[in-house]
Amino acid sequence: MTNPDVIVIGAGMVGAACALALTEAGMEVLVLDRSTIASGTSGAGEGNILVSDKEPGPELTLARRSRDLWFEISERIGGDFELEAKGSLVISRTSSGIAQLRHLADEQRNHFVEAIEVGSPELHDLEPYLAPEIAFGIHYPEDAQCQPMLATAHMLRMVRLAGGRVSEREEVLAISQAGNELSVRTIGGDHTAPFVVNAAGSWAGEVAALAGSALPIAPRRGFILVTAPAPKLVMHKVYDADYVANVASGEADLQSSAVVESTKSGTILIGASRERIGFDSHLEIAILRRLAAQAIALFPSLAKIDLLRAYHGFRPYAPDHLPVIGEDPLCPGLFHAAGHEGAGIGLAPATAELIRDAVLKKPSFMDPTPFSPRRFVASS
């Protein structure tokens, strides 16, 4: 392979989507990962492709575009990665929660999100096993899910088919300017390219530092419970309205609210806890108990179903909870695509489109300024 046009650091979902978009734009791409594909946060999530949890603003614009791109990509590249527009059902039991939820849905509808208020008994037609006392929900039919490791692998398959290269177990050690290009030193040697994309997820701050820049991206730990294969009990992604509040929260303490959904493989996934405690891998039984209790409050039938596995991922977040997408002001040619927190799977294709357009200096579907790294890194 000749020198690549672009080096993507990180073979997770965002890196794979960027590599695919740049490959499809005719560029020769080299993807580097210090471990293996989808071995970080991409392999430790539910595969959310959501518009329902986004308040109107730049992230919702990104999410809506991304959701459409997901189905276009699936059509284009084939390979089954379990993409499914299953829809979400957001419920609330409290009058204040219901009021907030109604308000959010109204605003979202103004921004072309399909949000349908559902009361009893329609709610239980949509979710027959939902706790009978729950009487209010908003149905978001556009929300979707995929199997993120498979999606990552299939996008990278296309990159390889087009002549791109995916190099696993090749950790980046340094990034430096080399004339008009960037030089990336790895444990395997030196690579140069005019452009480098930092898609290192929770570790994107470290990669930025290698290039003499800085990104305030930190990990937020989230636990997910996986049940034994169960009869189809949950039809949509069902979550408590508190989840939206948690996502937007900056508090370090443990927060959790139930997010329950079935997967194609027959297991039921139960999230979601959020803690800012660095890269701590200790199992917290208290969190498992809390998630289980919250899930059963939504679906009482879950009480008799076995917990099979529990895992955690580190969601990369920026202080203002917006992703970082765009060129680094201190290191021309280095583009960041990171900090998507729990939404990286859903936002990956539109993020890749913004990166592609920024690299090619073309206008994009939206103004990318709100995501610019300049909000954290002042140019020298």
Place this chain on the structure above:
Amino acid sequence: MTQIRVILNGESITSREGQSVGALLLEHEQRATRTTRQNARPRGMFCGIGICFDCLITINGITNQRACVTNVEEGMTIQTQQGSGAIA
């Protein structure tokens, strides 16, 4: 040995205290405890000691119980399972 009545696939049969569901099924020439979720293949006891989770069966309405390590109890209902089974 204490005799126990259990219901196997809707039929009342006799078992003994201390007998595992797996052993009871073998006594009744029933090798498969379930069919698989994807390909509907028959499966029965494999490891026999609770490790492999192949001999899954629905007991008292609860799916995915291991026949090899579950002992019979008076009045227990045992139902061979199709795929993931049904919600009680």
Place this chain on the structure above:
Amino acid sequence: MSTISTEQIVVVGGGPAGLAAATSLVRTGARVILIDAGERPGGQYWRHHAESSLAAKHEELRIIAHPNVEYLAKTNVWAATYRDGVSTLHLLIDGKVEREIRTRTLILATGAYDRSLPFPGWDLPGVMTAGGVQALLKGQKSLVGKEIVVAGTGPFLLPVAIGLIMAGVQVKAIVEASRPTAWFTKLGALTHNDGKLKDFITFQKIIFGAKVKIHYGSAIVAAQGSSCVEQVTLAKIDRKFVIKPGSDRQITCDALAVGWGFTPDLSLAVALGCASRIDPRDGSLVIDVDEHQETSVPGIYAAGEITGIGGSALALTEGRLAAANILKAQTEDLLRLRGKQQIFANALLDIYGVKNGWTTWQDEATVLCRCEEVSVGDLRKAIVELGVSDLRGAKLLTRAGMGMCQGRVCGQFVAEFVAKESGRQVALKDLQGFAKRPVITPIPLGLLAKGAER
């Protein structure tokens, strides 16, 4: 709050290693909590029926009645954590009640289960592990079939076959992958355990008397049947386990007992953070212990099969040794005995080694992961099309090892399969990743939500 007891020692596992440790400990007045998944003590080796008189023969089996022993039968450790010198064990008792125990001194003796190799038809009802067939016989007096083939490799196959013969089963054949000549190269080492040698000769006599043929250098490489196994394919294999062309023939039977040695059950030790290594003798992941049976985690000891497959006699010694070290007692004799027993165990593992020619027995449709029905074809596709190059990738992209057994059955051979197909060696990281099971055994969500009794 649960109390932390420094004098109360917790032993997990009621097989020979755990029972021996508990017996040594209570003799000196120590108090022991003995946690056992079985309904009666004994583990796999001393598994017995309710009316059995086995307990009269072994003091270790009677230790559960000692006033200083709290014996928790039918109890699984479903999760465990270690922090600041204290192990917290989350117990699930009889699948119904949760309990939490904390201790500063822990002996892990969680044993092993049959090692399996995949072949076409191995998922048919009636195909069972050799250990499973014996467990049914010893624990339940139950027979998996009337005409049974016993196959695989290892000294364990003969007692299984004899148990079946004694119970009136027609053993259609015993199929042993190794060759008798392998014994002659190890005679020196084998004399370290005369008792086992005598057993072996007695077994041979019984089998000869029952007119059961032992096929050496052979394997059962396929099973056929519709709703359960009806016949199996016997073939001669070379020293690398590759089938000799044209050597195959069918044997009718209604059950197959097949075992390829044993796989240590490390889930609990790994959850507690104990360091592991690949045992070069059989490729198994085992817990690393020092000469005092202590793991890398201070205060946690490991004994028996989880430190490397070695059989019941070695397990007893290791259990006693762990106890002696906790009690700061004399260990010289035990160390000497362990050395001798290890030489014997090494020789057996060498004679009955599994060679990777088994990876040629499958067709594309052969199931590798039984739980998630992942076939050889599925795995190959992931390797070729999606670039899977390690066990983690195989798991995430094919679901192999993601099912209810959490990779206990398929983990090691899927690792070997991926390594062979992608031209790599099985890495320690591969097996360690698979052994990491934060939820060690399933627990109903309703119980989990309720919280533990203290």
